[in-house]
Amino acid sequence: MKKNRKLGRGVAIVGAGMSKFGMFRDKDSKDLFADAFRELIVSVDKGFDPKDVDALYLGNFSNDYFMHQAHWGPIISDLVGIAPKPATRTEGACASSALAFREGVFAIASGFYDMVLVGGVEEMSKRTTEEVAEGLALATVPYEGRAGFTFPGVFGAVATAYFAKYGAHREHLMNITIKSHNNAPLNPKAQFPVTIADLMNKKKESLQKREGAAPDWQTEKDFLADARANPVVAWPMHLFDCCPISDGASCMLLVAEEIARNFTDDPIFVAGLGQGSGRGFHASDDLTYFEATRYAAREAYGMSGLTPDDIQFSEVHDCFSIAELVHVEDLGFFKPGQGYKAIADGATRLDGIKPINTSGGLKCKGHPVGATGISQLYEVWTQLRGLAGARQVPAGDLRIGAAHNLGGTGGTCTFTILERK
Amino acid sequence: MEEKSFSDITYEQYLKEEKLMGSRCTECEAAYVPPRSICVQCFSSDMEWVEMKGTGRLAAFTCITIAPPFMIAQGYNRKNPYISGVVELEEGGRVDARIEGLDPNKPEDIKVGMPLKVKYLHTEVGDKEETFLAFEPL
Ligand SMILES: [Zn+2]
Numbered sequence: 001m002k003k004n005r006k007l008g009r010g011v012a013i014v015g016a017g018m019s020k021f022g023m024f025r026d027k028d029s030k031d032l033f034a035d036a037f038r039e040l041i042v043s044v045d046k047g048f049d050p051k052d053v054d055a056l057y058l059g060n061f062s063n064d065y066f067m068h069q070a071h072w073g074p075i076i077s078d079l080v081g082i083a084p085k086p087a088t089r090t091e092g093a094c095a096s097s098a099l100a101f102r103e104g105v106f107a108i109a110s111g112f113y114d115m116v117l118v119g120g121v122e123e124m125s126k127r128t129t130e131e132v133a134e135g136l137a138l139a140t141v142p143y144e145g146r147a148g149f150t151f152p153g154v155f156g157a158v159a160t161a162y163f164a165k166y167g168a169h170r171e172h173l174m175n176i177t178i179k180s181h182n183n184a185p186l187n188p189k190a191q192f193p194v195t196i197a198d199l200m201n202k203k204k205e206s207l208q209k210r211e212g213a214a215p216d217w218q219t220e221k222d223f224l225a226d227a228r229a230n231p232v233v234a235w236p237m238h239l240f241d242c243c244p245i246s247d248g249a250s251c252m253l254l255v256a257e258e259i260a261r262n263f264t265d266d267p268i269f270v271a272g273l274g275q276g277s278g279r280g281f282h283a284s285d286d287l288t289y290f291e292a293t294r295y296a297a298r299e300a301y302g303m304s305g306l307t308p309d310d311i312q313f314s315e316v317h318d319c320f321s322i323a324e325l326v327h328v329e330d331l332g333f334f335k336p337g338q339g340y341k342a343i344a345d346g347a348t349r350l351d352g353i354k355p356i357n358t359s360g361g362l363k364c365k366g367h368p369v370g371a372t373g374i375s376q377l378y379e380v381w382t383q384l385r386g387l388a389g390a391r392q393v394p395a396g397d398l399r400i401g402a403a404h405n406l407g408g409t410g411g412t413c414t415f416t417i418l419e420r421k
Numbered sequence: 422m423e424e425k426s427f428s429d430i431t432y433e434q435y436l437k438e439e440k441l442m443g444s445r446c447t448e449c450e451a452a453y454v455p456p457r458s459i460c461v462q463c464f465s466s467d468m469e470w471v472e473m474k475g476t477g478r479l480a481a482f483t484c485i486t487i488a489p490p491f492m493i494a495q496g497y498n499r500k501n502p503y504i505s506g507v508v509e510l511e512e513g514g515r516v517d518a519r520i521e522g523l524d525p526n527k528p529e530d531i532k533v534g535m536p537l538k539v540k541y542l543h544t545e546v547g548d549k550e551e552t553f554l555a556f557e558p559l
Contacts, residue, residue: 134489142429143455146553147517148485148492148505156483157507164533232502235484235528282455282507282515287481 010257021366059097095407098373119251184360186391191366246366274299308332475539
């Protein structure tokens, strides 16, 4: 039997920051990372000297393509004043900064470094939608691209396979969209801090004014079912099933467990880490789950000694609504084929038994791909420290939260469990 | 005759000749479409080519309106969507392919599980003749 993997020594998060996510014409990657780093500095309760940082690990997927500028490690280490200390860029598509986090954890756990800065950044909004779709499609597997698959297309296909196997339909995905939009207005960093109900009412008002008649939408689902309000992108993925195009940055300060309390009385510890790789959609055992996510989850649960029931809340990679559904099953929160029913019953709402994506998720918080992994961990860190304000999980006494990050079409998946001791 | 390498390049060349080809391990008989040059069951590199019948069933699909540039170059766009799918081959194994002969504007009428047969799309992309793997209803 395989031995559960352990860290050589414990690793704690003692500070974290993220920029606002959104589309920023007048901010570049350096400006966004500076915003995140400024927040990190003040988040370290007892302070720290950036000159003591031993190394930087930075996730970035494709500023090469989006901005025609590669090699972001040293650009950011210079920006935050830690050069000539080493800077290493990690790339795992939309999971790029989860890999940076993981490498930073390993560097400390090995005993090599005591304090590491990890982060992520992406700048996407200065390209057209079609160009961004092409840029993201660089992270599909080659056969998918040749067949015309885009990112939304692959997840759309997962949805048709899931629907056919389990009898779910579009309305079940709408529950996910509505839930994420209900959380987002409570997150001041979110790109789309607005509920579907508010969007619907605003659109009704503006149509009433402009055309003298408003559509007969009674519920949020009426609105989402109307192609005029919610056009198709890649059937059955519609506009409101898809995360937006975003710019943003995120970062965290990691230190060895034995020195964590020099920086804060409330460090958050890494309890479990997992990472898996996928074989391409066509080669997977089944099209209704992601084997890399299942592998990552097994690793993280094994290392932490925890079970899915122990996870009090989680950020889950919802690049598309169907991704959140499939992953809450892959992570063991619900049985395969049962996730859509639990979601319909409210299980994943902020006040549900398993709150998912309290931040608003990629859908509403935004998805600057290279920054996303650490921004998810930022949300977990914020919740565990009780600093999430209006979106604080109401269960109280939060001790264990997790974040799941997916890259490409499931090629790279991570699951990270954080713990407050 | 010199053995063709078990590569994506050869796979694409065979498509131009209207052949859907995979590789089979001569040690353990595991078959792979698209071809693999190393058997991931027994790790032998002793492979042979096998031609697929070109029939199968639709395992998953999507109708794409926001197209990437190389599909836009073929005339697809928000008003003219296309279908991409995953096809489960009769011999086992799956391939990613374009799906033709069905209406991308009526996705409700497209059924996972429906039987399909192979079709080779020889298309001009820019000034290049390219062949894309496709399937259409049987
Ligand atoms: Zn073999």
